[in-house]
Amino acid sequence: MAETCYRHPKRETAVSCSSCGRPICPECMTPSPVGMRCPECMRERTKVRSGSAAFTPGGIQFPATIVLIVINVIAFFAEVASGPGGLTTTYAPVVSEFGLFGPSVAAGETYRLLTGGFLHDGLLHIGFNMFALYFLGRLLEPAIGTPRFVVLYFASLFGGAFGALLLSPDALTVGASGAVFGIFGAAFVIARGRGFDAVARSIGIILVLNLVISVSNPDISLGGHLGGLVVGVISAFIILAGERGKLGPRHFPAELIAIAALGVVSILGALAIA
Numbered sequence: 001m002a003e004t005c006y007r008h009p010k011r012e013t014a015v016s017c018s019s020c021g022r023p024i025c026p027e028c029m030t031p032s033p034v035g036m037r038c039p040e041c042m043r044e045r046t047k048v049r050s051g052s053a054a055f056t057p058g059g060i061q062f063p064a065t066i067v068l069i070v071i072n073v074i075a076f077f078a079e080v081a082s083g084p085g086g087l088t089t090t091y092a093p094v095v096s097e098f099g100l101f102g103p104s105v106a107a108g109e110t111y112r113l114l115t116g117g118f119l120h121d122g123l124l125h126i127g128f129n130m131f132a133l134y135f136l137g138r139l140l141e142p143a144i145g146t147p148r149f150v151v152l153y154f155a156s157l158f159g160g161a162f163g164a165l166l167l168s169p170d171a172l173t174v175g176a177s178g179a180v181f182g183i184f185g186a187a188f189v190i191a192r193g194r195g196f197d198a199v200a201r202s203i204g205i206i207l208v209l210n211l212v213i214s215v216s217n218p219d220i221s222l223g224g225h226l227g228g229l230v231v232g233v234i235s236a237f238i239i240l241a242g243e244r245g246k247l248g249p250r251h252f253p254a255e256l257i258a259i260a261a262l263g264v265v266s267i268l269g270a271l272a273i274a
Helices: 041-046 053-055 064-080 095-099 101-105 112-118 123-145 146-168 175-194 197-216 222-243 253-271
Strands: 030-032 035-037
Touching: 030 053, 035 041, 064 095, 064 101, 064 112, 064 123, 064 146, 095 112, 101 253, 112 146, 112 253, 123 146, 123 197, 146 175, 146 222, 146 253, 175 197, 175 222, 197 222
Parallel strands: none
Antiparallel strands: 030 035
Protein backbone atom coordinates (compact mmCIF):
# COMPACT_ATOMS: atom_id res chain seq x y z
CA MET A 1 0.00 0.00 0.00
CA ALA A 2 1.41 3.38 -1.03
CA GLU A 3 1.87 6.17 1.49
CA THR A 4 -0.13 9.38 1.25
CA CYS A 5 0.99 12.96 1.79
CA TYR A 6 0.62 13.97 5.43
CA ARG A 7 -0.94 17.29 4.34
CA HIS A 8 -3.03 15.85 1.48
CA PRO A 9 -4.25 12.39 2.55
CA LYS A 10 -5.78 11.62 -0.85
CA ARG A 11 -2.47 12.01 -2.73
CA GLU A 12 -0.19 8.98 -2.94
CA THR A 13 3.56 9.56 -2.89
CA ALA A 14 6.85 7.69 -2.68
CA VAL A 15 8.85 10.70 -1.45
CA SER A 16 9.53 11.57 2.19
CA CYS A 17 10.86 14.71 3.84
CA SER A 18 14.63 14.30 4.21
CA SER A 19 14.49 15.83 7.68
CA CYS A 20 11.44 14.40 9.49
CA GLY A 21 10.64 11.46 7.24
CA ARG A 22 6.97 12.34 6.66
CA PRO A 23 5.55 11.49 3.19
CA ILE A 24 5.06 14.55 0.96
CA CYS A 25 3.44 15.12 -2.41
CA PRO A 26 4.93 17.30 -5.19
CA GLU A 27 2.99 20.36 -3.99
CA CYS A 28 4.53 20.07 -0.52
CA MET A 29 8.10 19.36 -1.66
CA THR A 30 10.74 22.05 -1.39
CA PRO A 31 14.16 21.18 -2.86
CA SER A 32 17.13 21.82 -0.59
CA PRO A 33 20.84 20.95 -0.83
CA VAL A 34 20.14 17.87 1.29
CA GLY A 35 16.95 16.58 -0.31
CA MET A 36 13.24 17.35 -0.38
CA ARG A 37 11.78 18.98 2.71
CA CYS A 38 8.24 19.46 3.94
CA PRO A 39 6.90 23.00 4.58
CA GLU A 40 7.28 22.75 8.38
CA CYS A 41 10.93 21.64 8.23
CA MET A 42 11.74 24.37 5.72
CA ARG A 43 10.24 27.02 7.98
CA GLU A 44 12.11 25.64 10.96
CA ARG A 45 15.39 25.67 9.05
CA THR A 46 15.04 29.27 7.91
CA LYS A 47 14.32 30.73 11.36
CA VAL A 48 16.96 33.16 12.59
CA ARG A 49 18.22 32.25 16.07
CA SER A 50 20.50 34.14 18.39
CA GLY A 51 21.74 34.10 21.96
CA SER A 52 20.79 31.11 24.11
CA ALA A 53 18.32 29.86 21.50
CA ALA A 54 21.26 28.86 19.31
CA PHE A 55 22.16 26.21 21.88
CA THR A 56 18.71 24.59 22.07
CA PRO A 57 18.07 21.35 20.13
CA GLY A 58 16.07 23.26 17.54
CA GLY A 59 18.99 25.60 16.95
CA ILE A 60 21.46 22.86 16.02
CA GLN A 61 20.81 20.88 12.87
CA PHE A 62 23.44 18.20 13.61
CA PRO A 63 23.34 17.50 17.39
CA ALA A 64 24.60 13.90 17.16
CA THR A 65 27.67 15.06 15.22
CA ILE A 66 28.56 17.51 17.99
CA VAL A 67 28.01 14.89 20.72
CA LEU A 68 30.16 12.32 18.92
CA ILE A 69 32.98 14.85 18.49
CA VAL A 70 32.81 15.73 22.19
CA ILE A 71 32.97 12.05 23.20
CA ASN A 72 36.00 11.50 20.97
CA VAL A 73 37.77 14.56 22.38
CA ILE A 74 37.06 13.51 25.97
CA ALA A 75 38.44 10.04 25.21
CA PHE A 76 41.55 11.62 23.68
CA PHE A 77 42.21 13.69 26.80
CA ALA A 78 41.75 10.54 28.88
CA GLU A 79 44.46 8.93 26.75
CA VAL A 80 46.78 11.90 27.20
CA ALA A 81 46.17 12.00 30.96
CA SER A 82 47.14 8.34 31.30
CA GLY A 83 50.13 8.60 28.95
CA PRO A 84 53.82 9.37 29.45
CA GLY A 85 53.37 13.09 28.98
CA GLY A 86 52.69 15.60 26.23
CA LEU A 87 50.07 14.94 23.57
CA THR A 88 51.39 11.53 22.56
CA THR A 89 49.08 8.56 23.18
CA THR A 90 51.19 5.74 21.72
CA TYR A 91 52.07 4.23 25.09
CA ALA A 92 48.99 5.35 26.99
CA PRO A 93 47.47 2.59 29.17
CA VAL A 94 44.00 3.58 27.94
CA VAL A 95 45.03 2.60 24.40
CA SER A 96 46.44 -0.79 25.40
CA GLU A 97 43.41 -1.55 27.57
CA PHE A 98 40.64 -0.33 25.26
CA GLY A 99 42.09 -0.31 21.72
CA LEU A 100 40.96 -2.88 19.16
CA PHE A 101 43.17 -5.96 19.45
CA GLY A 102 42.17 -9.35 18.05
CA PRO A 103 43.65 -11.64 20.74
CA SER A 104 42.04 -9.56 23.50
CA VAL A 105 38.67 -9.63 21.74
CA ALA A 106 39.00 -13.40 21.39
CA ALA A 107 39.73 -13.59 25.12
CA GLY A 108 36.36 -12.00 25.90
CA GLU A 109 37.10 -8.25 25.82
CA THR A 110 34.40 -7.60 23.23
CA TYR A 111 33.96 -4.01 24.38
CA ARG A 112 37.11 -3.20 22.40
CA LEU A 113 35.04 -3.39 19.20
CA LEU A 114 33.33 -0.21 20.41
CA THR A 115 35.92 1.59 22.52
CA GLY A 116 38.66 1.28 19.90
CA GLY A 117 36.58 3.51 17.64
CA PHE A 118 36.76 6.40 20.12
CA LEU A 119 40.52 6.38 20.72
CA HIS A 120 43.21 8.00 18.56
CA ASP A 121 46.93 7.79 18.03
CA GLY A 122 47.98 11.37 18.54
CA LEU A 123 46.77 14.90 17.93
CA LEU A 124 47.02 14.75 14.12
CA HIS A 125 44.97 11.54 14.01
CA ILE A 126 42.06 12.86 16.05
CA GLY A 127 42.30 16.28 14.40
CA PHE A 128 41.84 14.85 10.92
CA ASN A 129 39.05 12.49 11.95
CA MET A 130 37.10 15.12 13.87
CA PHE A 131 37.43 17.66 11.05
CA ALA A 132 36.07 15.07 8.61
CA LEU A 133 33.29 14.10 11.03
CA TYR A 134 32.25 17.73 11.46
CA PHE A 135 32.36 18.45 7.73
CA LEU A 136 30.40 15.35 6.78
CA GLY A 137 28.11 15.26 9.80
CA ARG A 138 26.79 18.79 9.29
CA LEU A 139 26.01 17.77 5.71
CA LEU A 140 24.60 14.28 6.20
CA GLU A 141 22.83 14.41 9.57
CA PRO A 142 20.29 17.08 8.55
CA ALA A 143 19.83 15.25 5.24
CA ILE A 144 18.82 11.89 6.71
CA GLY A 145 17.76 12.82 10.24
CA THR A 146 19.55 12.21 13.55
CA PRO A 147 18.20 8.68 14.24
CA ARG A 148 19.40 7.36 10.89
CA PHE A 149 22.72 9.17 11.27
CA VAL A 150 23.44 7.72 14.72
CA VAL A 151 22.59 4.14 13.69
CA LEU A 152 24.66 4.53 10.51
CA TYR A 153 27.63 5.89 12.47
CA PHE A 154 27.76 2.98 14.91
CA ALA A 155 27.06 0.38 12.23
CA SER A 156 30.00 1.81 10.25
CA LEU A 157 32.16 1.84 13.38
CA PHE A 158 31.52 -1.88 13.89
CA GLY A 159 32.02 -2.48 10.17
CA GLY A 160 35.42 -0.81 10.52
CA ALA A 161 36.27 -3.04 13.48
CA PHE A 162 35.32 -6.11 11.45
CA GLY A 163 37.46 -4.98 8.52
CA ALA A 164 40.42 -4.17 10.75
CA LEU A 165 40.35 -7.60 12.39
CA LEU A 166 39.84 -9.29 9.03
CA LEU A 167 43.02 -7.82 7.53
CA SER A 168 45.14 -7.22 10.66
CA PRO A 169 43.85 -9.32 13.57
CA ASP A 170 47.05 -9.00 15.60
CA ALA A 171 47.49 -5.23 15.24
CA LEU A 172 46.43 -2.77 17.92
CA THR A 173 44.03 -0.45 16.09
CA VAL A 174 42.38 2.79 17.22
CA GLY A 175 40.46 5.58 15.58
CA ALA A 176 37.06 6.74 14.36
CA SER A 177 38.17 6.30 10.75
CA GLY A 178 35.88 3.34 10.09
CA ALA A 179 32.83 5.35 11.14
CA VAL A 180 34.06 8.42 9.23
CA PHE A 181 34.58 6.41 6.05
CA GLY A 182 31.07 5.03 6.50
CA ILE A 183 29.72 8.57 6.58
CA PHE A 184 31.85 9.43 3.56
CA GLY A 185 30.35 6.58 1.57
CA ALA A 186 26.80 7.28 2.73
CA ALA A 187 27.04 10.99 1.92
CA PHE A 188 28.30 10.21 -1.59
CA VAL A 189 25.57 7.66 -2.36
CA ILE A 190 22.74 9.77 -0.95
CA ALA A 191 23.90 12.91 -2.75
CA ARG A 192 23.96 10.95 -6.02
CA GLY A 193 20.65 9.30 -5.29
CA ARG A 194 18.93 12.62 -4.65
CA GLY A 195 20.35 14.24 -7.76
CA PHE A 196 22.99 16.49 -6.17
CA ASP A 197 25.74 15.42 -8.52
CA ALA A 198 28.04 18.38 -7.81
CA VAL A 199 28.02 17.61 -4.09
CA ALA A 200 28.55 13.91 -4.78
CA ARG A 201 31.45 14.68 -7.10
CA SER A 202 33.21 16.78 -4.45
CA ILE A 203 32.72 14.12 -1.79
CA GLY A 204 33.82 11.42 -4.20
CA ILE A 205 37.10 13.18 -5.01
CA ILE A 206 37.94 13.57 -1.31
CA LEU A 207 36.97 9.95 -0.66
CA VAL A 208 39.21 8.63 -3.45
CA LEU A 209 42.15 10.70 -2.18
CA ASN A 210 41.69 9.27 1.30
CA LEU A 211 41.51 5.74 -0.06
CA VAL A 212 44.77 6.31 -1.94
CA ILE A 213 46.40 7.48 1.29
CA SER A 214 44.99 4.44 3.10
CA VAL A 215 46.48 2.06 0.54
CA SER A 216 49.87 3.77 0.37
CA ASN A 217 50.49 4.13 4.11
CA PRO A 218 51.18 0.82 5.92
CA ASP A 219 50.54 2.47 9.30
CA ILE A 220 46.88 3.08 8.39
CA SER A 221 44.27 0.38 8.94
CA LEU A 222 43.08 -0.25 5.40
CA GLY A 223 40.69 -2.92 6.64
CA GLY A 224 39.10 -0.50 9.09
CA HIS A 225 38.55 2.10 6.40
CA LEU A 226 37.14 -0.35 3.86
CA GLY A 227 34.91 -2.08 6.40
CA GLY A 228 33.34 1.19 7.49
CA LEU A 229 32.99 2.36 3.90
CA VAL A 230 31.14 -0.79 2.80
CA VAL A 231 28.67 -0.57 5.67
CA GLY A 232 28.10 3.15 5.02
CA VAL A 233 27.43 2.60 1.32
CA ILE A 234 25.00 -0.26 1.96
CA SER A 235 23.24 1.81 4.64
CA ALA A 236 22.80 4.67 2.17
CA PHE A 237 21.20 2.36 -0.39
CA ILE A 238 18.83 1.14 2.32
CA ILE A 239 17.82 4.75 3.10
CA LEU A 240 17.26 5.54 -0.57
CA ALA A 241 15.21 2.37 -1.00
CA GLY A 242 13.02 3.45 1.91
CA GLU A 243 12.52 6.94 0.51
CA ARG A 244 11.48 5.47 -2.85
CA GLY A 245 8.83 3.27 -1.29
CA LYS A 246 10.66 -0.03 -1.71
CA LEU A 247 10.56 -0.90 1.99
CA GLY A 248 6.83 -0.42 2.46
CA PRO A 249 4.75 2.29 4.15
CA ARG A 250 6.63 1.99 7.45
CA HIS A 251 10.00 2.46 5.80
CA PHE A 252 11.61 4.59 8.52
CA PRO A 253 11.74 1.88 11.24
CA ALA A 254 12.56 -0.69 8.56
CA GLU A 255 15.59 1.39 7.55
CA LEU A 256 16.82 1.67 11.13
CA ILE A 257 16.42 -2.06 11.70
CA ALA A 258 18.22 -2.94 8.46
CA ILE A 259 21.15 -0.61 9.18
CA ALA A 260 21.39 -1.83 12.77
CA ALA A 261 21.45 -5.39 11.40
CA LEU A 262 24.56 -4.48 9.40
CA GLY A 263 26.20 -3.45 12.66
CA VAL A 264 25.18 -6.72 14.33
CA VAL A 265 26.52 -8.76 11.42
CA SER A 266 29.79 -6.82 11.66
CA ILE A 267 30.06 -7.57 15.36
CA LEU A 268 29.39 -11.28 14.82
CA GLY A 269 31.90 -11.35 11.97
CA ALA A 270 34.53 -9.64 14.12
CA LEU A 271 33.99 -12.09 16.97
CA ALA A 272 34.20 -15.03 14.56
CA ILE A 273 37.60 -14.04 13.18
CA ALA A 274 39.19 -12.53 16.30
